[in-house]
Amino acid sequence: MSNLVEELKVLIIDVLNLEDVTPADIQADEPLFGEGLGLDSIDALELGLALQKKYNISIDAENENTKTHFASVNNLAKFVAESQGA
Amino acid sequence: MQWQEIFGYSTDDAIFCIGADGRAISFAEFKRDLADASAYLSELSESKQSSTLKRAALYCTDTYVFCVWLFAGLGCDLQLVIPANNKRATASALANAIDGIDLWLGEWPAQEAAVATPALADAPQGALPQAFTGTLQLFTSGSSGEPQRIDKTLPQLMAEISAQQQQWQAITAGCTVLATVSHQHIYGLLFRLLWPLASGRPFAGKTYVDVAALLDDAERLTPALWVASPAQLSRRNDAWPWHKAEHLSGIFSSGGPLAVDDAAAIAALSGHWPLEIYGSTETGGIAWRQQQDGNILWTLLAGVALDTYQTAESQTPLLHVQSPWVESGFATQDCVAFVGERFELRGRADAIAKIEEKRISLTQVEQLLSASPLVASAKVLVLPKNAERSRDLLGALVVPTRVGALELSQQGKSALMRKLRAWLAPDLDGVALPRSWRFVREIPVNQQGKSPRELLMQAFENDHEFSVPAAMLPQVEATEIDRDDNRDDNAQPKRARAMLRIPADLPCLPGHFDTAPVVPGVVQIDWAVHFGKQLLQIPGEFAGMENIKFKQLLVPFEQAELELSFDTEKQKLSYRFFWESDEFSSGKLSFQHA
Numbered sequence: 251m252s253n254l255v256e257e258l259k260v261l262i263i264d265v266l267n268l269e270d271v272t273p274a275d276i277q278a279d280e281p282l283f284g285e286g287l288g289l290d291s292i293d294a295l296e297l298g299l300a301l302q303k304k305y306n307i308s309i310d311a312e313n314e315n316t317k318t319h320f321a322s323v324n325n326l327a328k329f330v331a332e333s334q335g336a
Numbered sequence: 337m338q339w340q341e342i343f344g345y346s347t348d349d350a351i352f353c354i355g356a357d358g359r360a361i362s363f364a365e366f367k368r369d370l371a372d373a374s375a376y377l378s379e380l381s382e383s384k385q386s387s388t389l390k391r392a393a394l395y396c397t398d399t400y401v402f403c404v405w406l407f408a409g410l411g412c413d414l415q416l417v418i419p420a421n422n423k424r425a426t427a428s429a430l431a432n433a434i435d436g437i438d439l440w441l442g443e444w445p446a447q448e449a450a451v452a453t454p455a456l457a458d459a460p461q462g463a464l465p466q467a468f469t470g471t472l473q474l475f476t477s478g479s480s481g482e483p484q485r486i487d488k489t490l491p492q493l494m495a496e497i498s499a500q501q502q503q504w505q506a507i508t509a510g511c512t513v514l515a516t517v518s519h520q521h522i523y524g525l526l527f528r529l530l531w532p533l534a535s536g537r538p539f540a541g542k543t544y545v546d547v548a549a550l551l552d553d554a555e556r557l558t559p560a561l562w563v564a565s566p567a568q569l570s571r572r573n574d575a576w577p578w579h580k581a582e583h584l585s586g587i588f589s590s591g592g593p594l595a596v597d598d599a600a601a602i603a604a605l606s607g608h609w610p611l612e613i614y615g616s617t618e619t620g621g622i623a624w625r626q627q628q629d630g631n632i633l634w635t636l637l638a639g640v641a642l643d644t645y646q647t648a649e650s651q652t653p654l655l656h657v658q659s660p661w662v663e664s665g666f667a668t669q670d671c672v673a674f675v676g677e678r679f680e681l682r683g684r685a686d687a688i689a690k691i692e693e694k695r696i697s698l699t700q701v702e703q704l705l706s707a708s709p710l711v712a713s714a715k716v717l718v719l720p721k722n723a724e725r726s727r728d729l730l731g732a733l734v735v736p737t738r739v740g741a742l743e744l745s746q747q748g749k750s751a752l753m754r755k756l757r758a759w760l761a762p763d764l765d766g767v768a769l770p771r772s773w774r775f776v777r778e779i780p781v782n783q784q785g786k787s788p789r790e791l792l793m794q795a796f797e798n799d800h801e802f803s804v805p806a807a808m809l810p811q812v813e814a815t816e817i818d819r820d821d822n823r824d825d826n827a828q829p830k831r832a833r834a835m836l837r838i839p840a841d842l843p844c845l846p847g848h849f850d851t852a853p854v855v856p857g858v859v860q861i862d863w864a865v866h867f868g869k870q871l872l873q874i875p876g877e878f879a880g881m882e883n884i885k886f887k888q889l890l891v892p893f894e895q896a897e898l899e900l901s902f903d904t905e906k907q908k909l910s911y912r913f914f915w916e917s918d919e920f921s922s923g924k925l926s927f928q929h930a
Contacts, residue, residue, distance in 0.1 A: 267725055269772045270807070275750045283766075288757045290766020292692050292727065295571045298546070302573050309546055316545070 254327040262323070265300040266293050278323045286322075294320065301326070307333035337468050337490050342407075344536030353400045354512060354557060356542040361400060367464060373408035375462020380439070381412060389438045391415045393430050395422040396442040399519045399529055400541035405441045405453065410472075410490060411465025414439075417473045417485075420520050425763040474522050476617045476695055486617045487663075488522075496620045496661040497531050499638045503624070504611070505535075507586045508561055513539040514550050515563035522617045523590045527563045547572075551580040558583035565591040567692045569610060570598045581606035588613060591693030593681065599627040614681065619668065620661045623679070633678035642679070644672060654685055689718045691728045696768045698730075701760070705732060705770075708759045710740035710752065715779050717792050719772055731796045732756075732770035735778055741840045744775055745853035745892055748846035749807075772796055775841035776811065777893050807843055810836040810863060810896070817871055831901045832871035836863075836913075840892040855890040860921050864898065864911035868925070872902045874909060876927035884923035896920060 259273035262282075266289065280286035283294065297320070298309050307330060309316060319329040345352060348364035355361050381389040392414045396402035409416045417437065419426045422444050430437050441453050468490055476484045501508070508531075515528040532539040538557070544550040547568065554560040562584055569589055587606065590613040603609045609628040615621040622642075623634035636642065639660050644653035645667060652671040671682040689696045698716045705714035715733045719725060734756070736744055744752045753773045760769050774795045781787050818831040838855060845853040861881065868874045890896060890913060899912045907927045913920040 265726075267729075267771070270749050270753060272750065275754070285758065285761065288754070288761055288766065288769060290769070292567055292767060294545070295567065296726070299571050299573055302575065306575075308548060 251327055251331060254331060255323055258323050258326050258330070261300060261304065262287075262297065265296055276323060278327075280322060282320060282322060282326075301330065305330050305334060337494065339467075341494065342468065342490070342530075342533060344534050346536060350536060351512075351538040353403070354538055354540045354553075355400055356398050360538070361541075366400075366404070369404045370407055370411075371462050371464045372460065373404050374411050374465050375460045377408050377412045377414070378462065379460060389414070391417055391435055391437055392439040392441050393417045393419065393427070393437045393444070394441045395419065395444060395520065397543070398541050399515075399539065399543070402442065402519055403529060403533075407465070407468060409441065410468040410470035413469045415471050415473060416441075418520055418525070419475050420518070421765065423762065423765075474525070474617050484617075486522075492620070492661040492663070493526060493530055494534065495639075496637075496659075497526060497534050499640075499659075499661075500526070500531060500621060501535060502638050504586070507611075508535065508537070511537055511559045511561040511585050512557040513537060513561050513563060514544060514553055514557075515540065516544050516547070516550065516568045517563055517565045517591070518543055521591075522620065523565075523613070523615070524563065526621075527588055527590070527613075548576040551577045551583075554583040555580040559585045561585055562587045564589050564610065565693055566594045566598065567591070569594060569602050572601060572605065574605065576605075578605040581608065584608060586611055590615065592690060594627070596627050596630075596632070603628070616668065618662070619657045619666050620659065622655075622657055622659070633675055633680055635678050642672075644674075647685070652682055652685075655679075689728075689730075691718065691730070692767050694765060694767050696730070701730065701732075701764065701768055701770070704760055704763055705734065705756065708740075708756060710736055710743060710756065710759075712737045712740070713779060715787055715792055716770060717789055719793075719796055729771040730768065731772040731774070731792075733774050733776060733779060733792055733795055736775055736840060740775075741892065744840045745845045746851075749773070749775065749841045749843065752841075773841075776839065777837055807841075808859070808862070809866065810838050810842075813837055813895075815867075815871060828873050828902070828904065829871070830904070831899075832867070833900070834867050834871065834898045836896045836898055838890060838892050838894050838896065842892070845892060852889075853892055855892075857884070857886050857921065860886075860890065860913055861923070861925070864900065864909065864913075864923070864925060867898055868900055868902065868909045868911070872900060872909070874902055874927055876907060876929045878925060879907075879928040880926045882924050882926070884921070886921045887919045890920040 255278050256273055259276045262268065262276065263271055263273065276287060283289045301307060302309060319325055345363040348362065350363045351360045352363045352366045353361040392409050394402065394405055394409065394416050396405065406416060417430060419430065427444055472488045474486050474488055476486065513528050513532045515524060517524040517528070519525050519529050528539055540553065550562060560583055564587055566589055584606065587602065587608045587610045589610040594610055594612055599610055609626045612625050613621055614623045614634050621637050622640055623636050625631060625634045641658045643656050645656050646653055652673065655668045655670045655672040656665055657668060658665040669684050669686040671685055673680045673682060684690070689698055701716045702714050705711050712735045717731055719729055719731045721728050740752065757769050776795065779787055780791050780795070782791055812834055814835040816833045817829045819827065819829050842855065844856055844859050848854065848856055865878050894915065896913045896915050900909060902909050909925045909927065911925065912922040
């Protein structure tokens with residue numbers, strides 16, 4: 251899981267071109283959107299797309315859980331791990 | 337306006353909306369909900385003094401709930417203020433405006449105590465409004481600055497709907513409307529709500545985030561329409577079930593022009609060339625185009641009349657619009673070139689930037705930044721999409737205050753960046769938050785004392801030619817290469833000088849040392865190697881050093897002069913960092929041919 255957390259941090263930085271941000275700057279449990287890392291709605295689109303492509307998982311954005319999945323890197327890692335295991 | 341002028345459903349059984357839970361809501365059910373919401377508002381306005389209930393702010397995530405309160409408000413003769421978002425800053429700007437807000441309808445987390453919207457099931461039962469006399473106030477698609485308030489009447493909006501209907505009825509007939517854009521903007525309000533209402537078609541209550549889910553629903557609810565935007569259409573996944581796009585009758589796109597590659601990719605995947613609508617909150621719809629067969633020209637909507645005007649600053653003519661749904665003509669800031677009856681758009685003439693369909697006032701971002709105790713002054717500019725940036729984004733050039741500079745040297749750039757983004761976040765949409773940051777001693781100005789974009793851009797251009805990362809280098813204010821008495825320009829120069837300024841955001845400063853940041857000696861040696869290679873074209877590899885002396889501390893914001901001389905026979909570079917009579921460090925570095 252901790253590998254996946256690090257992998258996701260790198261993915262977030264790469265996909266969203268976060269300049270001057272290193273994986274160490276992203277707290278695994280901090281909010282990704284709004285406060286915390288402060289990502290925006292376009293980032294959500296890009297990140298969702300990247301996750302779908304990289305892990306071949308479907309993100310049902312209409313599902314109420316989606317907000318929870320995207321809340322933090324930890325949650326994303328759990329979601330990716332579960333979707334792949336399923 | 338009367339019922340029949342707004343609602344085109346032929347029977348009470350007609351499907352009005354597909355609720356967020358997927359359930360079909362009939363026209364009769366809507367009327368019951370509307371009656372209840374209207375009764376609630378009437379009671380409220382009687383309990384208050386009727387003169388105090390005039391303006392209601394309305395924000396809902398669910399388009400069905402929005403629709404119910406919208407028409408309840410219009411039926412109670414209210415002015416409905418419909419902002420793009422329900423952020424704290426939006427709410428306080430509305431509350432503090434001259435005319436204020438008398439009632440908060442829908443979801444207003446920041447105004448919790450004041451929000452007065454019951455769940456529809458709990459509203460008192462009542463009678464339907466007879467007519468809809470209220471008005472609307474919309475906002476320009478600004479994600480920063482003072483979004484401009486634009487007053488609209490229902491008849492104006494319905495006049496545009498009738499022009500759109502005339503243009504597209506063959507495509508839209510019988511379609512359920514699915515959308516990836518919000519109804520809180522004019523485009524979504526018209527295309528995903530008022531238009532289906534007028535032509536008696538169902539609309540989906542939720543705003544789709546996942547296109548795969550939208551395509552699934554298109555199949556389930558066939559035939560369907562997709563009300564989209566360039567932001568969504570430019571971000572695709574080939575793995576989505578595009579074959580279900582055969583259940584779409586068309587794809588609309590508005591908010592900004594769609595890149596031709598995106599239009600073509602969508603056409604290839606879905607079989608539909610997106611129908612692009614050009615317009616703005618001020619003007620409503622103006623024209624449309626489809627980029628099939630390389631077309632870039634826009635065709636006027638029925639009822640719209642255009643002419644051009646010129647200003648002292650503008651090189652090209654700007655578009656002036658008149659239509660039945662614009663109060664009086666409107667002078668846009670869009671540059672235009674006519675080709676017969678049709679026209680080409682050639683960008684905006686003003687300093688408003690547009691990123692991902694959102695207008696951003698750079699001045700406002702600068703003002704907000706400058707209000708931070710960490711910032712002395714700031715300049716903000718749009719950094720265009722390129723090989724390294726997957727989209728247009730904002731860059732901020734910031735001169736920190738003493739507190740800010742201390743923070744920068746103690747906590748590092750990433751931490752200060754994050755603090756400033758958090759400072760801006762309550763007031764700005766995410767897209768308007770600068771992504772790329774440079775902390776400098778002063779904002780660069782040219783000889784006229786201005787800071788044109790090109791000059792500011794230089795701070796964001798990374799230098800890939802040399803091995804030291806750009807962020808690790810000092811600011812270069814001037815260089816001078818001394819070619820000796822040798823007149824041959826191709827000869828390797830012997831001596832050079834560089835005037836340097838030490839940036840406060842060097843990655844090596846944090847922790848070195850917390851209370852008094854200094855440039856580490858090894859970094860100074862790196863700089864000598866870097867500028868030796870750059871200015872004196874030293875070909876070999878760094879091989880050793882001798883006589884290295886550190887005399888005084890080199891600290892952020894200071895100026896330094898670097899003096900370099902290269903002995904080609906011994907392959908040795910002598911360097912000296914100094915400023916006036918102070919010497920920081922000096923030494924000799926030897927090079928070997930690779």
